[in-house]
Amino acid sequence: MDSEWISSNPAQLVTSTDTQQFVGDDGISNRLVASSDALGSQITFTPDAPIDLEAFEEIRFWIRSSRQANGSSQHPFYLEFAYQDSGDAPEEEHRWLVPVNRSNTWEERRIGVENDRRSAVTGFQLRCLTNLPFTCNIDDLLTVREDMLLDLEQALLQQIDTQGIQLIRDDIPLSQAASPGDVQLVLPFTPDFAVDNRILVQGGSEGDEIHTVIGVTHDSAGDSTTLELDPESPLRGVLAADIATVSITVPSIVETSSVVTSPPSPSVVLTLLDVQEDLERTGYALQRDSFRQRGDLTVCSTRAAARAYLVEYQLVVLAPQRQQQLAIYRWLLQRLSIDIGLPINGSNAPVWVLPPLEADDRQLGILTTVRVRIGTRLETAQRQEQPWAQQVGIYTAQTNAPLEQEGIVLNFQNLSTG
Known part of the structure; x- marks a missing residue:
């Protein structure tokens, strides 16, 4: 549109x-x-x-x-x-x-x-x-x-958009050119880079490339930082010095039973904690939509009200440096708020930031988790097309009175048509 x-x-x-x-x-x-x-x-x-x-x-x-x-x-x-x-x-x-x-x-x-x-x-x-x-x-x-949980999770990943976090003030240009098949990048001295970084390489002949750093050598005296890349994923393109650039990405990883035990650093790991029905938000009024003409008759589609649910996620921030941890944490809090909500399929879902779950053994250097609760809905019935009633007649009379002797007609013309 x-x-x-x-x-x-x-x-x-x-x-x-x-x-x-x-x-x-x-x-x-x-x-x-x-x-x-x-x-x-x-x-x-x-x-x-x-x-x-x-x-x-x-x-x-x-x-x-x-x-x-x-x-x-x-x-x-x-x-x-x-x-x-x-x-x-x-x-x-x-x-x-x-x-x-x-x-x-x-x-x-x-x-x-x-x-x-x-x-x-x-x-x-x-x-x-x-x-x-x-x-x-x-x-x-x-x-x-609609696919309630999948739609919600995709919307959550899009909302936090951790790929947009800029942990380094500027993209760092290469000090030395690199060729296809190389597994090493040489940059000016930049202590922000660390092992397990997932980096974005731009400006090469093959377009953007994503790589994992498996080794880093910082040489402040020689004004250089050397990044060693995974040999299973070497460079694809030609990278010119002072033109191609490198930056640190912050991927969001949804935890599953098969998730890698050593995620990139920095990264945000999302875990689905709970799904429960929210009876207070579940309505009982019949839904009406899809109004159309069928000949001289106006019809609409009806179905039972959608069931309301509350879905909870835990977000864990992993980063090698405290400054990076805090920057990612602040980024998440700015994007997860009841004031903003969470757009899901065009409608805004409510979001609450909750106290974190108690951890029996929390590791040093890892910030407390961000725990969010999101309100969503699940359609449980199929649409049924029916004539749209605009008038309801209510008649009162004695039980032995003839029909149509006296009628009282109430016109309901301002019914919601949403």
């Missing part, structure tokens, strides 16, 4: 990119301004090649609009989301109505596409269904197939 879509009628439906209103981490959204004559106008995004969405079961995006839309006579649906697939039959359509429960509020919309053709999507549209004027922002268009 970051690139500007194309309007079929720029005079009545204006589209532009907006850096003031957004929900994603890219700092931009798409803005639509529809006039009172925009009926039938649409904006379109056409990918360079057909997109295969068969691996996904949902399309999600966020909307912030100036006008409500709940399908009632006072607030009719005025915007439609659609896509086309190159394999569509002549009468086959993929169109959904876009609800807006509250004006000027960011809301997530979820569309189930598990039963729609989607193996070669050729275009996406947002179309005006009425002449009602409105202004809205659309952001964070995603395709999703």
Whole structure:
């Protein structure tokens, strides 16, 4: 959604990119301004090649609009989301109505596409269904197939992004050139490097290279630091002196039963500690989404509320130097906070930093662990398409009274359509 879509009628439906209103981490959204004559106008995004969405079961995006839309006579649906697939039959359509429960509020919309053709999507549209004027922002268009623990863990790794930690002020240029097959790098004297470092080598003829340091020789008098690399993984490219550079990386390693017992240093080791259901956060209201027209009937998909869970991780910081330990620790705390949350598939999950578990035998030089608790949800039911009821009739009378003698009808027209 970051690139500007194309309007079929720029005079009545204006589209532009907006850096003031957004929900994603890219700092931009798409803005639509529809006039009172925009009926039938649409904006379109056409990918360079057909997109295969068969691996996904949902399309999600966020909307912030100036006008409500709940399908009632006072607030009719005025915007439609659609896509086309190159394999569509002549009468086959993929169109959904876009609800807006509250004006000027960011809301997530979820569309189930598990039963729609989607193996070669050729275009996406947002179309005006009425002449009602409105202004809205659309952001964070995603395709999703939920896998609760895997999605959470990948989001956590992306959030802490330890590869972005800069432990050395600048990338260090090579003092001597190196050739393919070499297992040694010579740099100016830099005492920050140590055995078990995982280093990033840039500026070579074969692009970026990652290597493990198995030996280090520091010579302050000769102004040199020599790094010995694993002979099983020699250099691949030609590295020119003063052009190719070396830096220390901080990989994040998820602990499993087969994890290497000697992780790189520095690094962050993540361990899954606990998964438990959170009954206080589990709702019981029926979920409704994927509103669409089936002939003259408006239908929606329903399913039971998702179950809420709490997932705990322990993060251990390993580093050969105290200064590096503290820098990594600070980096983690800046990215794991209830103020920031954890984006998972377009929605922000709550995060809490907890006291660490008590350790019976903690090693000297290793900082206390960072223990985080993350709130997430698990869908446990399949979508069921049903007619969308907008009116419920409740009639009261004596038991022997004829039908339709006197009726009291309650119109529920402001039901949530999220």
